[in-house]
Amino acid sequence: MSFRRGVVRQSKFRHVFAQAWKAEHCIDDVRVSRVTWDTQLCAVNPKFIAVIIEAGGGGSFLVVPINKSGRIDQSCPTVCGHAAPVLDIQWSPHDDNIIASASEDCTVKVWQIPDGGLTSPMTEAIVILEGHSKRVGILAWHPTAFNILLTAGCDNVICVWNVGTGELVYQLSDAHPDLIYSVGWNKDGSAICTVCKDKALRVIDPRRGTVLKVKEKVHDGTRPMRAVFLSDGKILTTGFSRMSERQLALWDTKDLSEPMAVQEMDTSNGVLLPFYDPDTNMVYLCGKGDCTIRYFEVTDESPYVHFLSLHSSKEPQRGAGFLSKRGVDVNKCEIARFYKLHERKVEPISMTVPRKSDLFQGDLYPDTAGLEPALLADEWIAGQDAPPLLVSLSGGYSAPPSKHRDTLRSKPKLVSQDSGSGAAPPSPGNAAASAAAAKETEEEVPPPRVATRETDGNTDRSKREDDVLNELLAEMKALRAVVLAQNQRIELLERQLARIEDGDV
Secondary structure (H helix, E strand, O other), X not given: OOOOOOOOOOOOOOOOEEEEOXXXXXXXXXOEOOOOOOOOOEEEOOOEEEEEEOOOOOEEEEEXXXXXXXXXXXXXXXXXXXXXXXXXXXXXXXXXXXXXXEEOOOEEEEEEOOOXXXXXXXXXXXXXXXXXXXXEEEEEEOOOEOOEEXXXXXXXXXXXXXXXXXXXXXXXXXXXXXXXXXXXXXOOOOOEEEEEOOOOEEEEEOOOOEEEEEEOOOOOOOOOOEEEEOOOOOEEEEEEOOOOOEEEEEEEOOXXXXXXXXXXXXXXXXXXXXXXXXXXXXXXXXXOOOOEEEEEEEOOXXXXXXXXXXEEOOOOOOEEEEOOHHHOOHHHOEEEEEEEEOOOEEEEEEEEOOOOOOOOOOOOOOOEEOOOOOEOHHHHHOOOOOOOOEEOOOOOOOOOOOOOOOOOOOOOOOHHHOOOOOOOOOOHHHHHHHHHHHHHHHHHOOOOOOOOOOOOOOHHHHXXXXXXXXXXXXXXXHHHHHHHHHHHHHHHHHHHHHHHHHOOO
């Protein structure tokens, strides 16, 4: 067999590999919930890991700092304010201390987790949302508008809430004739996509309450489906064929008559949960009860959905949490991280692109969505739409310090607008930013001079100190210029090497 150049598709993510963390970095003795609802059972952000756990009475979930490892003591405090089992939990994309939970008790509750985690059981929620007549199993925060939360329940009703005021702002009660399986926002939050037990895919404008597009029988099978919006407006769905084979399909919202691509995988009966990364345009599929995680890249080239690889392990997964891009380790070229739920363990799994360089890889880490919301709740309700506000991951992302205020009723301040006499302590993640700021300050502010004392015998000594200080500052400035030039040269060479390795040269 002959291999011609160009036969293998060129992609920087073609060699992404998954690696489970060592046992000492896992979280042990976590009694993961046995609820039969098809949900992730886990939610992760750059500060905390939350896992729905078994509870003797009512419903509860565990919240621990993300750097926690080892055994979880049975006396560890939990969030335990629901009267029935918890079905879904989701962290707010605009505040890493705010989490929402949905339960079989027909309520949705919003909690504020203190920095450092819980020190005592939390039973009092800061907001309680009551509007569903049956159990609530789906939560989805608005991606760009502050304090907008979507909920869906077994009463086939979708509710949109302003969490800041606790007000129900929109209710869609006639759009779905049967059980809702999945709800997802598009990139700017102007529309949602849903899949229902009637096998139909719907694109809905939640503010007008109108169904924009409908596709009947997205997948022929009777088992649950999932749908997620991609950043370019396409929709990716997972489901089952008539022969119970698990499928992945890509749809163009401009024409839903036929799928752009369909891939069949296996005949397992576990529901495929899709996790989409808009920065890399990769989709990860985790099946409940599976021992594998498959990952694909979605491109504009036929066949549009390209299988990359899969991660296999010996133990099946009960659920999985997907860490937002702000929390990954850019120094190790980690582009995604999962937290796999075993029966009594939480195991981190890193997705990494192999690179030889230790420098920041800008092609792997485009600017990603930050904490700052693009809109206030009232602005979105009034009809405005806006894409997410992006932040750079160069030098590692550093979250702004938590502000002790009513975060649910006011828009978070920009980091540059923080006031106060003290500054956050430096960390390795923001060392590069601190160095850049120090350089700008040095260029704007003239070199400090030693103030001379108008006392006898000290004038000459102060003048000599001035001369020595100015000489040292000049030498430091020259050395800094040399280092900067060499860094730029190294980055240029690394980019050339990366292009050679990817086959672009």
